[in-house]
Amino acid sequence: MTSTVDLEAVAIAAARDLEEASAQDVLRWAAETFGKRFCVTSSMEDAVVAHLASSVFPGVDVVFLDTGYHFAETIGTRDAVAAVMPVNVITLKPLHTVAEQDAQYGPQLHDRDPDLCCSLRKVEPLNRGLGAYDAWATGLRRDESPSRAGTPVVAWDAKRRKVKIAPIARWTQEDVDVYVAANGVLLNPLLWEGYTSVGCSPLSCTRKPAEGEDGRSGRWADSGKTECGIHL
Numbered sequence: 758m759t760s761t762v763d764l765e766a767v768a769i770a771a772a773r774d775l776e777e778a779s780a781q782d783v784l785r786w787a788a789e790t791f792g793k794r795f796c797v798t799s800s801m802e803d804a805v806v807a808h809l810a811s812s813v814f815p816g817v818d819v820v821f822l823d824t825g826y827h828f829a830e831t832i833g834t835r836d837a838v839a840a841v842m843p844v845n846v847i848t849l850k851p852l853h854t855v856a857e858q859d860a861q862y863g864p865q866l867h868d869r870d871p872d873l874c875c876s877l878r879k880v881e882p883l884n885r886g887l888g889a890y891d892a893w894a895t896g897l898r899r900d901e902s903p904s905r906a907g908t909p910v911v912a913w914d915a916k917r918r919k920v921k922i923a924p925i926a927r928w929t930q931e932d933v934d935v936y937v938a939a940n941g942v943l944l945n946p947l948l949w950e951g952y953t954s955v956g957c958s959p960l961s962c963t964r965k966p967a968e969g970e971d972g973r974s975g976r977w978a979d980s981g982k983t984e985c986g987i988h989l
């Protein structure tokens with residue numbers, strides 16, 4: 758299924774039909790509908806969606822964006838997922854290394870222009886990598902932040918001409934914790950150190966959340982930026 762007209766119609770129908778479906782049923786539908794042209798993306802903060810997808814679609818592609826700025830714990834989580842789970846981890850890299858980016862734009866672009874840095878190191882690689890797929894799943898949840906409160910379970914990603922799926926959009930943090938405990942799902946070790954959202958390692962991009970603030974408040978905390986651009 759590669760006709761974008763067909764894909765948009767599929768997305769619209771599924772958005773209507775699957776809003777109340779379980780995460781497993783949503784992922785089963787995606788696997789049956791798109792087969793190998795379906796992938797899961799993971800930031801390797803945890804392996805919840807990868808675990809859910811692999812339970813209904815063993816060997817599913819799990820796409821990871823290696824920005825060159827990740828914590829060692831995040832790379833370790835990716836490697837552990839690849840080693841022990843029935844998934845096919847695919848690592849996407851930016852067109853330029855950090856050193857090449859520094860040479861072109863100056864050092865620490867993340868502090869000066871995080872939107873450009875995310876565009877170069879996340880959005881472009883993802884857009885390029887998703888060329889191989891008709892549908893992609895993310896771990897977005899409505900309870901993560903105000904900017905994600907309206908996340909649909911299935912949507913038409915018009916910018917990329919893909920079906921975008923958020924199988925755990927309706928889950929709460931408690932739902933995640935219960936699933937992780939019941940299934941022994943791999944977690945990024947930084948979650949035990951007080952981080953609640955794990956992105957790139959510069960302090961301007963990821964820090965522990967402030968008391969009483971939402972789980973993503975530690976991302977780009979000193980700027981008005983709330984999303985890297987992948988989900989905008």
Ligand code: SF4
Nearest residue numbers: 867871874875957962
């Ligand atoms: S999160 Fe920070 S370091 Fe990572 S791509 Fe975005 S601005 Fe750059």
